[in-house]
Amino acid sequence: MSERKPAYKTSPTNPSIGEIHTEPDRVADMPYAPAIRVESPGDLLYISGATASPLYHKHPHDWSEHNHSNDIREQTRLAMGTIQTLLEDQGLTWTDVVKMTKYLTDMREIEVVSKTMAEIMGDWSPASTMVCVNQLSTPGARIEIDTIAVFPKK
Numbered sequence: 001m002s003e004r005k006p007a008y009k010t011s012p013t014n015p016s017i018g019e020i021h022t023e024p025d026r027v028a029d030m031p032y033a034p035a036i037r038v039e040s041p042g043d044l045l046y047i048s049g050a051t052a053s054p055l056y057h058k059h060p061h062d063w064s065e066h067n068h069s070n071d072i073r074e075q076t077r078l079a080m081g082t083i084q085t086l087l088e089d090q091g092l093t094w095t096d097v098v099k100m101t102k103y104l105t106d107m108r109e110i111e112v113v114s115k116t117m118a119e120i121m122g123d124w125s126p127a128s129t130m131v132c133v134n135q136l137s138t139p140g141a142r143i144e145i146d147t148i149a150v151f152p153k154k
Contacts, residue, residue: 007037011095011124014152016040019125031114032128036098038150045090047147049103050082051075053138061138068140072109076116079145084120092149094121099148100128106142107132113143 007018008027020035021027052075057065068075087093102113110130136144 008033013093013095014150016153017096017098017150031118031125032100033125034127036127038098040153043151045086045092045096045149045151047083047086047149049137049144049146050079051136051138051141051144052078053141055082055085063139066138066140068138068142070140070142072106072112072142073116075141075143076113076145077120079143080117080120083145083147087147087149090149090151092151095124096149096151097121097124097126097147098150100126101146102128102130103133103136103144104130104142105133105135109142 008021008024009019011017016039018037018039019033020037021030021033052068053066084094087096104110104113107130113130136142
């Protein structure tokens with residue numbers, strides 16, 4: 001069994017989380033970490049899929065609450081804003097996030113979404129999966145993001 005290598009980068013807010021890169025010289029080519037190691041995990045926060053819709057909205061849906069801009073950047077910012085609100089409510093930051101799954105209705109927008117997310121998250125790159133779907137929960141929704149974060153050990 002080989003020895004565990006150190007993480008490429010450790011979260012500045014949570015030293016139990018580290019980015020794993022097998023080719024550190026290629027990090028600039030990646031908008032996400034291929035793997036995230038969580039050592040002796042703390043509690044986990046699972047954040048439900050966030051879209052451009054308001055976090056709190058009526059169910060069954062009142063479509064007037066879901067008037068989405070067609071701009072993928074704006075939809076991404078709104079979804080990320082919902083996630084940030086939940087992280088902050090729990091005393092966490094983007095650097096506590098270990099995994100994100102992004103659902104897009106048009107895979108051609110992957111680069112714009114990645115750039116927009118980097119503008120919000122800075123240089124922290126959690127593990128990530130991108131999935132193309134036919135449609136999302138409300139008409140006009142073009143992106144949904146679910147997230148897993150880890151609380152620092154106390």
